[in-house]
Amino acid sequence: MTDYDALDYAPLLALADDEVVTHSRVRDVTTPSGKTIALITLDNGFDYKRPNTLGPKTLEELNDVLIDLKGRASRGEIHAVAITGKQFILAAGADLSKVNTVPSVDVARLLAQQGHRTLGRLNELGVPSFAFVNGLALGGGLEVALNATYRTVDSSVSALGLPEVFLGLVPGWGGATLLPHLVGIRNALRLIIENPLRNNRLIDAKTAYRLGFADVMFSPIRFLEDSLVWADKVLTGRISVRRKFSPGFFERAFVWPQAIRIARASVAAKIGRVAKSPFAALDVLAYTRTASRGDSFAREDEILSSLISGDQFQASMYAFNLVQKHAKKPSGAPDPTLAQPVTKVGVIGAGLMARQFALLFVRRLKVPVVLTDIDQARLDDAVAYIHREIADLNAKGLLSSDETSRLQSLVTGTTDKNAFADADWVIEAVFEELAIKQEVFASFEKIISPTAIFATNTSSLSVAQIGSKLKHPGRLVGFHFFNPVAVMPLLEVVRAGTTTDETLATAMKVAASLRKTAVITSDSTGFVVNRLLAKVLGEAMHAVDTGTHPSVIDAGCAPFGMPMPPFVLLDLVGLKVGAHVLDTHHAAFPDRFFDSENLHKLADYGRIITRDKKGNPSGFDKGALNIVKGGTSPMTAEAFQKRLEDGLADEIHRMLDEGVVASAQDIDLCMIMGAGWPFQMGGITPYLDRVGASERVFGKTFHSPRIAGVQN
């Protein structure tokens, strides 16, 4: 067992000069039966908008406080210790603002060890400890509670969780060790593995209580008062706490190892084997089954230090900051005050895309949305569909009845174009053909107000050309959604050379109202996401065309850790669409993007992969393999991997030179939000830097210093 008190934490504290310290305030509180409880309040002195975090100085102070309280307990001055947080917040977890400056594996290990030394004291006070979970508790914040003897939770708390695996870490201040012994392996897997991998889903107090995390739940009106009365009853023996999920012999012997095996397989099936953190967490969860607490904490220390000092975590933190911060300050956005109000939306078309637009706009903007089409029956069908979708939200409890009727009444459909006369925002969802889009917009321009804005959802045409027939081309902006519109968070907002600042500002405001992450791109083929996916798919098809077996290509792609192999992606977007995307990019950049005759043949044939009964990809279609055979210069997986890495580095470098977007950060944000590329890659550019592709291709790196761990 590690003697945590014997370690020198000075190198860690040296990183924390400007830490916002969360103080541990102690007050003695007398319970109804006359017991004295030392109540610790974690408070960084700011309101809830700046949550408590746990940095080295914070932990040092808490450690000193707990040492003092242990002394008081031994002298009989206090009968228990309780810990809670400032209003609405227990703690948002470890202070990660300095983790990119951790200079070595040893210092990274100290970060883990300092947590164990400090929080572990909650279990070694000589008197019971209580965590009164009064508000948000994430990661290390939740581990504060897990290290205590008992837990109460405020029923109004909505954000509890262990996001470590999402960020490339493991819950390493006791979480991975303590949780399965408290709530059972299945519930622990849900909190430590499954929820983080479901886009960092958090749980509320009621769920936490149901899963066995908290011993009791109280309503917020008298949470602290009730918690103290409850603690008093525990201390006086009037309540004995039972933990029904705490694993018994059968669970430990049989259920636990089996659950770990299943989890390993299911994580691998879901995200592949590249991301380290989920498997590292599973290692601790497997190890802690039979290990002593001390040994298991030591294992957490080793695993956490190796992750903190590794590439994937640093890339994940970069990605997390992109999504949390960079996304809220879009590069190149004009003065937001130029935005015009949008009080009515017109949607041209009544097809699937038009319906999705109308539904999203009415839900988020809550203004009249009118669809128009030449066919009234189609419109009626579209409006009925949207009304049904809104009613479904009501049935799921996501919309009140009043709000349901409000939204339904806002959506109408008419063949009369004049209904657009007072619309401020008109978006088209018509066939992806230049002449059609040009003509549609030109005809509506005669009707709409002089200030109304046109948005096109084109993915492959030039926005400037679409607007070239307009009297006022400055009112047109590209508004490129990803399918399914309601789910995918990215919106590429395309600024054509003609687009005015007012138009762009309005588009950015609308995007924000739609709760999308908007990235401004130039009016160039494929914008960001499609251009890079076209690169991947084009390289993959080219390798097939020249004789490489698709399984070799999959193997070459595997080290990236992308959400799916290229041929599964092709299957998902549709082979015809895929062929069209390759053609478009080949036409725009013939020397760098491949088109593929074979892909057209495959599209006609209709299949490329096979799927099992559950719909999971199970291999390559024999007929498809037959169609593409005949190439004479196959590549190895390694050669393909390098070629793809270099191709992406080159293309991104060119895109930045061309000014497609303002920065590498924008590229990464697009790939994370629009293509689901993982945090551990940092989107794409940190990955390309760390594998050396950037230097091979253009002699420099996208990021300086590289976003990489200290291990390498």
Next chain:
Amino acid sequence: MAIGNRVAFIDGVRSPFGRAGEKGVFWTTRADDIMAKTVVGLLERNPKVPPAAIDEVALAAATQAGDQGLVLGRSVGILAGLPLSVPGYAIDRWCAGAMTATTTVAGGIAMGAYDIAIAGGVEHMGHHPIGAGLEPNPRFISEKLVDPAALSMGETAERLHDRFPQLTKERSDRFSMASQAKAEAAYEAGKIQADLVPVSASGEAGWTVVSVDETRRPGTNMEGLADLKTPFRPHGRVTAGNASGLTDGATACILASDEAVAKYGLTPKMYLVTYAFVGVEPEVMGIGPIPSTEKALAKAGLTMDDIGLIEINEAFAVQVLSFTDHFGLPDDDPRVNPMGGAIAFGHPLASSGVRLMIQLARGFAEHPEVRYGMTTMCVGLGQGGTVIWENPNWKK
């Protein structure tokens, strides 16, 4: 005697009273939170009262703004988790707010409109110092309607000393010392804490749970009292020691009709006999309880000799003494404030009326030989209020 349905006082509780101001325990706690926690504590203690059966929530505050400004009876009902169907309103008669909330909903019960109602009040005097935000009408001065000094409560107490020279500072101090001693004895016997709802409070020192009054000064003696400053006049008589402290706190009680008492199996602690409010000259507002008591006694067909327990709000010692002198009671009459009063506990303006009732109810339980009691208080800008109660435990 009162006509209409009989009104029963079922139970009352209060928050501990905290010292007003930045150093007080409730400085960073909202008034409506203190009030809501008090209502929750009241209902937890009375599980037989179905929340949905509450017909009204009348809550008082002298300053109806900020954290005690949003239609208190309604907003606190929502904060306390009462069913949305339970209505509520805010009410104000400055210091007699909670007393007026009680008498007003009692009127509703008497005439058959309500079966069960909650009455109470809150004053966060730290957040809302007395008189803050007021804009007295200039006609008060131009037409000599109200002496400007009448808006300083301490000055009105000095004026009582002027009017009644026999009410000396020494008598005031002695009464105050006794109030502290009686409060301490009641605390030691656990009589006060039994009706307190603990309230959590946060501050720079972290969270705590407040379960006792903060302003008590056990061991107060005449020497200490003699040394205190007289902030209202040089060489005056009114000091912080012979006046009620500025405090933050809330009170609440349940009133019910006989029918509701029978229906829900409730146990009344008091029955309301009658009540009266009377106006007096604003600059001697402290004498208000004298005429209101005379009026209430007359309505009840009783005399002071019939009253076995008196809970009078100790806004100022001199003002209590003006009352006892008037009715020929000795300064240390054991019927008057036997558990201590506002000089020890504090006087969070609009909440105090129900504190008097809580203490009278406890007195009734201890004294089955007492048939009638009263709660009475003075009110700023010149009023007095008196409520006469009958003891259900009374045995001849």
